[in-house]
Each structure stands twice: as C-alpha cells, then as structure tokens.
Amino acid sequence: MKPMLMTPLALAALLGACAHSGADVNPILDGAPTAQFQSDLAACRGLARNQSQLDRQTMAAAALGAGIGGVLGEVDDEGDALEGAVVGALAGAAAGASEASETRKTIVLNCLRGRGHAVVN
Structure with missing residues (x-):
C-alpha cells in the first residue's frame, strides 16, 4: 500500500478507536446516587459525545506534527521527509485525540455537578 494512502487510513483508524473515549467515564460519587443519577449520566454522556473528535485542534496538531x-x-x-511527515502527523493526531478525550471526560463530570450530583472524579 502506498504511504500517501496509509496516512489517512491510519489517522481514521486512530480517531475511530477513540471515538467515544472520555464520554464513557464512570464517575465516583460522594454518597449514594440519587434516583435521577442514571438518567442524568446518560444525558451528560450524550452531551460529551457531541464533542467532535476531529476538531480544529486535532487537525492542527496533526499538521504541525x-x-x-x-x-x-x-x-x-537514514530517513526521508515523507516518512517523517507520516509519523509526525500520526503523533500529532494522537495527541489531539487524547486531549479531546480529556475534554469529554470533563464535560461529563461538570455536567453531573451542574445537575446537583456530588461527583468526586
């Protein structure tokens, strides 16, 4: 397979593997969950999943890499520019995807706190 074709495929596989990471966090509560907790958790996870994985920051990190x-x-x-660019793009995209995952986790936790749940982490 040609290196130019492998870059977008590898990037798509990487981002696909992380598609909902962060949004599926299992929060730790200080106390017993309320009757509304599961419903609120589902709503907050849905909100976090709407955070795009392939956002401008991820694309900028891939381009910079x-x-x-x-x-x-x-x-x-011993290397060449194309191989270096491919590796750099994948590393940059991985860093951007990791940051997007952390953002999703933060969205879920803050959403639950905003709905009155005593979330520790």
Whole structure:
C-alpha cells in the first residue's frame, strides 16, 4: 500500500478507536446516587459525545506534527521527509485525540455537578 494512502487510513483508524473515549467515564460519587443519577449520566454522556473528535485542534496538531516530522525526516541521513511527515502527523493526531478525550471526560463530570450530583472524579 502506498504511504500517501496509509496516512489517512491510519489517522481514521486512530480517531475511530477513540471515538467515544472520555464520554464513557464512570464517575465516583460522594454518597449514594440519587434516583435521577442514571438518567442524568446518560444525558451528560450524550452531551460529551457531541464533542467532535476531529476538531480544529486535532487537525492542527496533526499538521504541525507532519511539518516537524517532515523536517526531521529530511535532516536525518537514514530517513526521508515523507516518512517523517507520516509519523509526525500520526503523533500529532494522537495527541489531539487524547486531549479531546480529556475534554469529554470533563464535560461529563461538570455536567453531573451542574445537575446537583456530588461527583468526586
């Protein structure tokens, strides 16, 4: 398979694997859950899942990684710019996806707190 085709496929696989990560957090409560907790948890998870995985920050991180990787690949005697760009793009996208996952987790926890649940973490 050609390297130029592998980059978008690998990026899509990476982002697909993380599609709902963070939103499926199981929060720790300080005390017993109320009768409304499960309903609120489902609603808050739905809100978090609406946070796009492939947002501008993730794309910018992938582009920056590709640029840096391309330069480093060109400078390296044994590498080339294309290989460096591919590795850099994947590393940047992984970092962006990880940040999006943390954002989703924070959305769920803050949403539950906003609905009156004593969420510790």
